[in-house]
Structure formats: structure tokens, C-alpha cells
Amino acid sequence: MNRFTLFLTAAAMTFGGPIAAQTVAITGGKVIVGDGSAPIEGGTVLIRNDRVVAAGSNVTIPADAQRIDATGKWVTPGIFAGFSRVGLVEVGAVRQTNDSNAGDSVFSAALDVQYAINPFASPIAVNRAAGVTRAVVSPSTGSSIFGGYGAVIDLGQDENPITRARAFQFVELGETGHRRAGGSRAAAHIHFRALLNEARTYARNPAAFDSDLLKASDAKALLPVINGQTKLLVHVESANDILKVLELRKDFPALKMVLVGVNEGWRVADHIAASGVPVLASALSDLPYGFEDLAATQSNIGRMKDAGVKVAIGMINDRDAHQLRYSVQYAGNLVALNKVPRATGLTWDEAFAAISSGPAEIMGMGAQLGSLKAGRKADVVIWTGDPLELSTQVEKVMIDGVVQTLSNRQQRLRDRYRNPTPGALPKAYDR
Amino acid sequence: MKFGALLAVVAGGMAVTGCAATAAERNTASASSASTKAAEPAKIAFPSTYRAYPSTPTAVTGVTIYDGEGGRIDNGTVFMSGGKINSVGGPDTAIPADVMILDGSGKYVTPGIIDVHSHLGDYPTPSVSAHSDGNEATSPVTPQVWAEHSVWPQDPGFSRAMANGGITSLQILPGSANLFGGRSATLKNVPARTVQAMKFPGAPYGMKMACGENPKRVYGSRSRLPSTRMGNLALNRQTWIDAQAYRDKLDDAKPPKRDLGKETLVGVLDGEILVHNHCYRADELAQIIDMSKEFGYKVTAFHHAVESYKIADILAEEGICSAIWADWWGFKMEAYDAIPENAALLQQAGACVIIHSDDENQIQRLNQEAAKAQADGRAMGIEISDAEVIKWITYNPAKAMGIEEMTGSLMPGKMADMVLWNGDPLSVYSRPEKVWIDGALMFDSNDPKRRPVSDFELGQPGEGDVK
Numbered sequence: 001m002n003r004f005t006l007f008l009t010a011a012a013m014t015f016g017g018p019i020a021a022q023t024v025a026i027t028g029g030k031v032i033v034g035d036g037s038a039p040i041e042g043g044t045v046l047i048r049n050d051r052v053v054a055a056g057s058n059v060t061i062p063a064d065a066q067r068i069d070a071t072g073k074w075v076t077p078g079i080f081a082g083f084s085r086v087g088l089v090e091v092g093a094v095r096q097t098n099d100s101n102a103g104d105s106v107f108s109a110a111l112d113v114q115y116a117i118n119p120f121a122s123p124i125a126v127n128r129a130a131g132v133t134r135a136v137v138s139p140s141t142g143s144s145i146f147g148g149y150g151a152v153i154d155l156g157q158d159e160n161p162i163t164r165a166r167a168f169q170f171v172e173l174g175e176t177g178h179r180r181a182g183g184s185r186a187a188a189h190i191h192f193r194a195l196l197n198e199a200r201t202y203a204r205n206p207a208a209f210d211s212d213l214l215k216a217s218d219a220k221a222l223l224p225v226i227n228g229q230t231k232l233l234v235h236v237e238s239a240n241d242i243l244k245v246l247e248l249r250k251d252f253p254a255l256k257m258v259l260v261g262v263n264e265g266w267r268v269a270d271h272i273a274a275s276g277v278p279v280l281a282s283a284l285s286d287l288p289y290g291f292e293d294l295a296a297t298q299s300n301i302g303r304m305k306d307a308g309v310k311v312a313i314g315m316i317n318d319r320d321a322h323q324l325r326y327s328v329q330y331a332g333n334l335v336a337l338n339k340v341p342r343a344t345g346l347t348w349d350e351a352f353a354a355i356s357s358g359p360a361e362i363m364g365m366g367a368q369l370g371s372l373k374a375g376r377k378a379d380v381v382i383w384t385g386d387p388l389e390l391s392t393q394v395e396k397v398m399i400d401g402v403v404q405t406l407s408n409r410q411q412r413l414r415d416r417y418r419n420p421t422p423g424a425l426p427k428a429y430d431r
Numbered sequence: 432m433k434f435g436a437l438l439a440v441v442a443g444g445m446a447v448t449g450c451a452a453t454a455a456e457r458n459t460a461s462a463s464s465a466s467t468k469a470a471e472p473a474k475i476a477f478p479s480t481y482r483a484y485p486s487t488p489t490a491v492t493g494v495t496i497y498d499g500e501g502g503r504i505d506n507g508t509v510f511m512s513g514g515k516i517n518s519v520g521g522p523d524t525a526i527p528a529d530v531m532i533l534d535g536s537g538k539y540v541t542p543g544i545i546d547v548h549s550h551l552g553d554y555p556t557p558s559v560s561a562h563s564d565g566n567e568a569t570s571p572v573t574p575q576v577w578a579e580h581s582v583w584p585q586d587p588g589f590s591r592a593m594a595n596g597g598i599t600s601l602q603i604l605p606g607s608a609n610l611f612g613g614r615s616a617t618l619k620n621v622p623a624r625t626v627q628a629m630k631f632p633g634a635p636y637g638m639k640m641a642c643g644e645n646p647k648r649v650y651g652s653r654s655r656l657p658s659t660r661m662g663n664l665a666l667n668r669q670t671w672i673d674a675q676a677y678r679d680k681l682d683d684a685k686p687p688k689r690d691l692g693k694e695t696l697v698g699v700l701d702g703e704i705l706v707h708n709h710c711y712r713a714d715e716l717a718q719i720i721d722m723s724k725e726f727g728y729k730v731t732a733f734h735h736a737v738e739s740y741k742i743a744d745i746l747a748e749e750g751i752c753s754a755i756w757a758d759w760w761g762f763k764m765e766a767y768d769a770i771p772e773n774a775a776l777l778q779q780a781g782a783c784v785i786i787h788s789d790d791e792n793q794i795q796r797l798n799q800e801a802a803k804a805q806a807d808g809r810a811m812g813i814e815i816s817d818a819e820v821i822k823w824i825t826y827n828p829a830k831a832m833g834i835e836e837m838t839g840s841l842m843p844g845k846m847a848d849m850v851l852w853n854g855d856p857l858s859v860y861s862r863p864e865k866v867w868i869d870g871a872l873m874f875d876s877n878d879p880k881r882r883p884v885s886d887f888e889l890g891q892p893g894e895g896d897v898k
Contacts, residue, residue, distance in 0.1 A: 090761070091764055094764055286898040287791055288557045290557050291557055291559075293557075295896070332860065336861065339860065390859050393810045413740075414740075414770050417740050418811070420741055
């Protein structure tokens with residue numbers, strides 16, 4: 001582990017870190033605040049330590065500020081992946097490196113991803129280099145409809161990835177919930193209600209708790225869900241399943257739900273909007289993957305947005321451990337829909353917000369993360385051009401005000417094989 | 432979403448797709464399959480019944496043209512008639528007086544997009560187990576199966592691929608559970624009642640092979656050969672040895688009884704069936720190349736070849752295409768060294784690049800996947816022109832499928848398979864506006880009547896939606 005420690009020390013020395021007060025002004029770029037507002041040409045982003053001080057066109061730059069010239073570039077908040085499994089998986093099919101679910105565990109709701117997230121996993125580095133700075137990280141489900149606690153993380157190169165541990169509980173209440181609960185949606189719903197009621201029983205007298213359904217640890221984990229202290233992310237796709245999930249709030253009124261997936265959301269968008277429940281939706285689903293997705297369309301997010309639903313992009317079960325870098329492409333595709341007759345997309349400003357401030361706000365962290373408004377964590381990306389366009393590259397990434405390395409093993413492989421023919425020595429000596 | 436469900440990631444062993452394709456450079460225009468010498472082969476089994484749909488002579492003017500073979504014409508004109516490309520040129524291109532003229536200013540045309548690796552129809556949506564028809568995972572050697580016998584023409588994915596991706600031709604492959612997965616089906620992307628009515632007339636067959644993790648996992652988990660990579664190669668070689676012996680007997684006075692699997696293998700040995708070989712790792716690609724030389728056949732394309740960049744020089748020298756994703760990685764061990772610069776490094780080395788999907792979602796945006804691969808090349812200093820990048824999803828896949836004399840580029844006399852894009856096809860903001868197949872307008876984003884709806888989606892929520 002010596003080499004590892006050395007690396008960390010070197011990184012800290014190189015990039016400063018939040019020890020010494022430091023002011024940075026990124027000037028001349030096209031500034032995207034990320035809250036859905038219009039771009040600001042020739043704007044300035046002023047950062048002090050780990051926070052944004054100001055972003056706009058009339059920002060006074062202190063004399064001692066370090067300046068970064070971003071003329072001709074775009075400056076945005078970092079991409080916030082609204083739903084992922086990043087950091088839980090190194091190689092998907094290599095079981096030992098895959099901590100996304102625990103199908104053989106006796107625990108469910110009490111499982112907590114904060115102990116599994118590996119900040120040094122290569123998917124963290126690869127997606128960081130693509131401008132992804134924060135992510136919702138969810139467990140998937142194993143033996144129960146409940147998967148456990150998820151977290152919000154940063155993708156920084158340091159050893160502390162957790163922004164908020166136990167940020168939410170995850171539950172499956174669509175086709176997967178049906179399977180996990182024993183083979184029907186009825187089972188999933190009674191399962192859900194019974195487990196929450198057991199948790200209430202636990203709360204009344206933890207010492208006497210003895211349940212056939214639930215371990216004490218899991219009961220304890222569900223308590224903050226019932227009383228609304230912890231959000232509940234619910235994976236659901238079909239219109240009917242969405243309605244049935246929203247009805248659960250009659251019996252559990254304090255639940256702070258967020259719907260995830262929601263491929264048929266547009267069909268019941270008025271109901272979702274009226275409920276005030278926000279949505280982390282798949283962006284480009286447009287096929288009947290299952291019978292719960294019959295009405296899937298790429299216009300789903302745009303239509304929900306138009307109906308008044310608070311919606312952002314999350315990519316559940318869509319290469320969500322490795323390819324958060326698709327977020328920008330997906331957002332761009334929603335903009336593309338504006339040129340397609342009868343389709344409903346997002347404006348560019350809305351689309352960018354759907355991968356920055358939108359997920360932050362839905363997770364209840366909009367005052368801290370997701371935009372370049374004053375006081376937000378300084379997660380900043382400088383791009384060669386329009387960040388949603390396919391030809392654009394990332395030039396610089398800051399997380400919590402710290403400039404990040406963009407190096408990762410994909411880049412190292414690329415450089416080794418720039419010329420594939422070995423030289424005087426085998427390729428293994430090229431580093 | 433159920434993305435990636437098809438890809439050979441799952442531990443279950445059955446749900447393995449992905450593929451392997453190796454096909455020789457030979458272009459056989461013949462529709463008949465292998466084994467012309469076989470005992471009593473059917474002349475043409477399951478013949479194509481595809482006929483071009485009615486077309487109107489049409490010219491698109493003032494448009495930016497990527498011809499699919501690396502050419503670009505600004506302010507160009509394309510004229511189609513009789514289902515064929517009639518002429519392609521600049522603004523002075525002659526157009527007959529009485530034809531339909533579409534103003535293409537601000538728009539782009541490309542040849543119809545071609546996906547060399549799809550499982551539409553044999554792993555259709557909805558992805559229920561009753562639809563799992565891509566892997567005959569009961570034996571590692573199944574050259575006797577034909578993908579067309581699994582293709583469900585009502586798969587809604589075909590119409591999405593057309594409307595959102597401009598796909599006009601595609602190769603449906605068996606999955607990658609088996610070393611020898613079976614024959615491929617090359618289709619015109621037209622809705623039809625039968626797969627025969629989709630079959631690309633005159634296209635040669637392909638044969639799917641797979642190396643690496645999938646076959647050894649699927650059969651090793653049942654304590655069967657192969658359970659290792661060396662087992663993969665041993666069984667591969669023995670199969671070729673047996674195929675050669677069968678072929679040698681075909682000229683005997685009393686030829687052997689027809690053997691469906693051997694007919695396919697002999698077709699490969701005779702150069703009539705193109706090999707599409709699913710294979711990820713560079714060291715394994717090299718092994719497969721040597722095996723092909725041992726038995727005298729040629730690999731046309733390595734599919735999913737995420738490590739091609741490590742031996743780009745060898746692949747260029749051998750003339751083998753790499754059919755690859757722009758940036759998939761990490762879903763299994765043999766995909767761990769994938770890098771997004773794979774395509775650019777291959778192109779730089781002079782090797783053949785094809786961007787493929789293996790996916791019902793990304794087949795809807797192969798143009799975007801190609802653009803990403805181009806951008807990743809540019810970031811490391813490799814400049815590849817837009818027109819050349821379009822070749823990765825048009826002419827090059829056509830060549831690997833043996834149909835490049837008929838489609839894949841906008842050359843006079845070729846099939847009028849063409850897409851009119853509402854903007855630069857390498858931009859995230861562009862989509863197909865119109866899609867023609869053999870000159871027939873099969874999709875028009877401005878006309879809800881020109882948006883095919885499969886039987887499965889008829890009467891369902893969202894029927895005929897923009898999707």
C-alpha cells in the first residue's frame with residue numbers, strides 16, 4: 001500500500017486541497033449556471049476554496065485570484081448523475097468486484113452502499129474524466145423488494161467519496177418488485193405495507209421486536225423512511241404501477257418518494273404532477289422492453305415536464321455502473337426532439353439542468369450541489385464547446401474546488417498503443 | 432430500461448448474445464448458401480420474397496451529401512429513380528423535369544445506415560423469455576441453425592431502428608453462447624409479415640462464431656467442453672477438421688448424407704459464407720487468425736473487438752474488419768481493456784472500422800456512436816473526416832456483409848437506400864427526416880402515415896407515437 005499512499009500525498013501536494021484559502025476565477029467562457037437559466041457569454045466563475053462565490057457577467061475578481069482563461073470554452077457545473085451504481089462495480093460480470101446487490105444476504109433495507117463504494121474504482125476515474133462530478137448511487141435489490149440505503153457521492157480522486165450517506169432507501173415496485181416479492185404485484189404491495197408496519201412495531205419497542213418478516217436491523221433502517229427523514233426511491237415503470245405507488249402515500253403520508261425509471265410516466269403525468277412526487281426518468285427508453293414499458297417514448301421526459309412534473313435524468317439499469325458519461329448525450333438527444341414533428345423534448349437549458357441542478361434538487365441537495373449559484377460546492381467543468389454535443393471534450397474538472405486528474409487506465413492504454421507495433425522492448429515497458 | 436440485457440454479461444449462462452463474425456473478403460453475390468457440392472442441396476432454401484415498394488422519382492437538392500465511400504459534396508443533388516441511385520453531384524446535376532424535388536438546404540443525406548450486428552427479431556422486445564430465440568445453447572457447435580428461423584418480424588425494434596437511426600439494412604446474428612452460433616440473416620429493414628419478405632436479395636450468408644468467455648462459461652458451467660479457452664480452440668479445430676473431411680467426400684461417387692451444419696461450414700471453407708467472429712481480446716484475435724489460416728478460410732470481421740487497437744497493424748495487414756462499439760467497457764473481464772479511441776487507432780493504422788450496436792437502443796443512434804469515436808480520436812490528435820466516419824456505418828458494414836456492390840454508398844446504379852437527416856448526422860441534435868429503401872419512402876417524420884407500427888404495438892398504449 002506504500003505506493004498508494006505516495007500517490008495520495010502527491011495528489012494532495014499537486015492540487016492543493018482545501019487547506020490553504022484559495023480563490024480561482026475562471027474567465028471569458030460561456031457560463032452555464034445549470035439552473036435552467038440562459039447561458040452567459042464571456043462570464044466569470046469565481047471560486048473560493050470549495051465553494052462557488054459567484055457566476056455571471058459582472059463578477060468582481062479579487063486581485064489575488066488565480067485566473068483560468070476559458071475564452072472560447074464552456075464552463076458548467078459538473079454533471080450530476082441522477083441514478084447510478086458507480087463505484088459499486090469494477091467489472092460487471094466479475095462477481096467479486098460487483099457490490100451492486102446482495103441476493104444471498106439475510107439483510108435488505110439495512111444494507112448500506114457507503115461501505116461498498118470504492119472511490120478508486122476505474123469507473124469513477126473514467127466518468128470523472130468525462131465531466132461527471134456527483135452521482136446518486138443506489139443498491140439494486142436481492143432477496144427483498146428493498147435494496148438498502150443509497151448515497152450521494154462525488155467522483156473526486158481523493159479517498160472520501162461520500163457526500164451524503166444514507167441519502168435514500170431503494171425499493172422495487174414494478175416487474176422486479178413483483179419477482180422479488182414472490183410473484184405478483186399484490187405480493188409486492190402487501191410486502192411493502194407489512195414491512196413498514198413491522199418497522200412501526202419495532203419503533204414502539206425495539207427490545208421486544210421479534211418478526212418473521214423483518215430483521216431488527218432492517219426494521220430500524222425503514223423507520224426514517226416511514227417518517228420522511230430519508231427519501232424513498234421507487235423503481236416503477238408502468239402507468240398503473242405508478243398510480244398504485246402514489247396511492248401508498250395514503251397509508252404512509254410522510255413518505256418522501258422519488259420515482260425512478262417511469263417509462264410510462266407521460267400517460268399519468270397529471271397525477272404525478274399533482275402528487276408533487278419528483279421523477280428521475282430514463283431519457284431515451286422507447287421500446288416495450290417489458291409489458292410495463294409498452295408506451296415508452298423518448299418524449300416522456302418532455303411531456304412530464306410540460307405537465308408540471310419535477311423531472312430529471314437518471315439511468316437506472318442502463319449501464320449505470322460504467323457509462324454515466326452518456327448523461328450529456330442523453331440530454332442532447334432530448335434537445336434533438338424539438339426538431340422532430342410531434343415529439344416533445346427539452347430546451348437546451350432545461351436539458352442541461354436535467355443532468356445538473358435537477359438531480360441535486362430532487363435529492364434535496366440543490367442548495368449545496370448541482371449549479372454554479374453562489375454557495376454551491378465548486379464542481380466545475382470546462383469544455384471545449386457545447387457539453388451536450390458529441391464532438392466536445394472535457395478540458396478541466398474541479399470537484400469541491402480541487403482540480404482533478406483526468407488520467408485513468410483507458411487513457412493509459414490509449415497512450416501505450418498509440419503506435420501498436422512494439423519498439424525495442426515489448427509494450428509492457430511503455431509507460 | 433433493460434439495456435444491456437442481451438449482452439453476455441449475465442451469469443445465468445443462457446442470456447448470452449453478442450457475437451463473433453469473421454467473414455472473408457470474398458463477395459459472393461449468390462443468394463444460395465454453402466455446400467453447392469452437397470449431396471442434394473435445395474437450390475435456394477427459404478428464398479427472399481422481398482420486392483421493392485413503389486417509389487417516386489425524387490431528387491434532393493441543395494443538400495450536404497456524404498456518399499458513404501469517404502466523399503462529401505456540399506450543395507449537392509441526389510436523384511433516385513426506379514429504386515436506384517441515378518445521379519449524385521453538385522448543384523448542376525441534371526434532373527428530369529417531372530420528378531419530385533425536395534429542398535435539402537441545411538440538411539444532409541447519407542446512404543442508409545447499416546448495422547452488421549443486431550439481434551432484432553431473435554432477441555426482440557418485449558424481452559420475455561418466450562422471445563429468447565438467439566442462442567441455441569444446447570451445444571457449443573450449432574452451425575446448422577439459421578438466425579432467420581428465429582426472427583420475429585413484428586419486433587418493434589425494427590421500426591425504431593429505421594425512424595430514429597436511419598437503418599436500412601442489418602445483419603441478424605445468432606448469439607454468442609456457442610463457438611459456432613449458426614447462420615446470420617441479412618435483412619432489408621422493411622416491415623413484413625414474414626422474414627422471407629425482409630431477406631436482402633442476393634446477400635451471402637454469414638456465420639457467427641464466438642471465442643472467449645461466453646462459450647466456456649455456458650458449457651463449462653455444465654461440466655461440458657469447452658470450459659476453458661484452450662477447450663474453445665480444441666473444439667473449434669476439431670469441428671473444422673470434420674468439416675474438411677465432409678467436404679472431401681462431397682465429390683465421392685456416393686456423397687455423404689446431407690448435414691446441415693457441415694453445409695454451413697463447407698460454405699465458409701469455400702468462401703461463400705462470411706465469418707463474423709465475436710472476439711474481444713487481442714491475443715485471442717491473433718489465435719483465431721491463425722486458426723483460420725490452418726483451415727484455409729478467412730475471417731471477415733471481428734465483432735466486439737474491444738482490444739483491436741492493440742493489434743491494429745496486424746488487422747490492417749490481414750484485411751479484417753473490426754466491428755466495435757464506440758465506448759462500451761467493463762461489463763465483463765474480456766471487455767476491461769476497451770478504450771473509446773479503438774476506432775480511431777484502427778483507422779490510423781489503415782484497418783477497417785465498423786461501428787455496430789448489438790443493442791436495440793444504440794442501433795437507433797449508430798451515427799452518434801460513430802461521432803463519439805471520431806471525437807475521441809480527435810482528442811488524441813487523430814483527425815478523421817466526417818465523410819470517412821460515415822463510412823464506418825454504411826459502406827464498411829455493407830462490405831463485411833458482402834452487399835457493397837448493391838448498397839452502402841450513394842453510387843449510380845446502387846439501391847436507393849438513403850437517409851435525409853434534419854441536420855449534420857454526426858451531431859447529437861440531428862435525426863432522420865426521411866428514409867428510403869430501394870427508392871421507396873418508408874419513413875417520413877412529417878407524415879404519421881409513414882411511420883410503421885408493428886402488430887405487437889397495434890392497439891397498445893402509445894400506438895403510433897413518435898417514440
